[in-house]
Amino acid sequence: xxxxxxxxxxxxxxxxxxxxxxxxxxxxxxxxxxxxxxxxxxxxxxxxxxxxxxxxxxxxxxxxxxxxxxxxxxxxxxxxxxxxxxxxxxxxxxxxxxxxxxxxxxxxxxxxxxxxxxxxxxxxxxxxxxxxxxxxxxxxxxxxxxxxxxxxxxxxxxxxxxxxxxxxxxxxxxxxxxxxxxxxxxxxxxxxxxxxxxxxxxxxxxxxxxxxxxxxxxxxxxxxxxxxxxxxxxxx
Numbered sequence: 296x297x298x299x300x301x302x303x304x305x306x307x308x309x310x311x312x313x314x315x316x317x318x319x320x321x322x323x324x325x326x327x328x329x330x331x332x333x334x335x336x337x338x339x340x341x342x343x344x345x346x347x348x349x350x351x352x353x354x355x356x357x358x359x360x361x362x363x364x365x366x367x368x369x370x371x372x373x374x375x376x377x378x379x380x381x382x383x384x385x386x387x388x389x390x391x392x393x394x395x396x397x398x399x400x401x402x403x404x405x406x407x408x409x410x411x412x413x414x415x416x417x418x419x420x421x422x423x424x425x426x427x428x429x430x431x432x433x434x435x436x437x438x439x440x441x442x443x444x445x446x447x448x449x450x451x452x453x454x455x456x457x458x459x460x461x462x463x464x465x466x467x468x469x470x471x472x473x474x475x476x477x478x479x480x481x482x483x484x485x486x487x488x489x490x491x492x493x494x495x496x497x498x499x500x501x502x503x504x505x506x507x508x509x510x511x512x513x514x515x516x517x518x519x520x521x522x523x524x525x526x527x528x529x530x531x
Contacts, residue, residue: 433461
């Protein structure tokens with residue numbers, strides 16, 4: 296069951312979400328930073344990778360997350376975070392680790408390179424693919440830029456898009472027209488999603504004087520037995 300709170304403005308929308316799974320075929324995961332593959336897509340990644348007879352998967356890693364902490368060596372942090380992402384994907388995939396295409400766009404600067412990202416998605420996805428990306432209003436400039444680029448590419452290709460949420464849960468309130476779709480997860484998938492997040496130690500346990508990027512309140516959705524998306528386009 297979804298964690299309930301009378302103060303959660305999304306609760307009613309989550310409770311009325313319709314069940315969804317992507318159509319068989321290629322699923323392209325557009326991931327803004329290392330850790331987003333877990334935070335908003337970790338359940339879906341497990342689902343499609345475990346059904347490799349139905350799906351093929353490509354992870355498009357947009358940035359290396361080098362700007363997470365100011366006044367640090369960006370190259371070193373980027374290397375650390377790429378490694379953390381590789382480990383997290385192994386946790387999610389078990390045997391069937393997906394290929395990763397790394398774009399290396401600037402962390403916190405994706406909005407300056409949206410056409411590059413649209414073109415990169417278009418080179419990978421096809422008209423019957425499903426593109427998975429952050430919601431276009433997910434309260435982080437890189438998330439929103441990735442969502443908008445993915446939406447543009449999906450429209451151009453005529454394929455489906457599923458937009459996931461992370462920062463929106465705690466920073467935005469839905470309007471009455473919001474219609475969420477949900478992917479139901481097993482208890483094992485919920486456990487493995489949280490185990491995969493532990494790979495991202497730079498975001499959970501940074502060295503002093505930095506504070507963790509991710510707090511306990513931010514991570515509440517990873518306890519839920521569902522993953523939520525806005526799904527549109529194609530025939531999904």
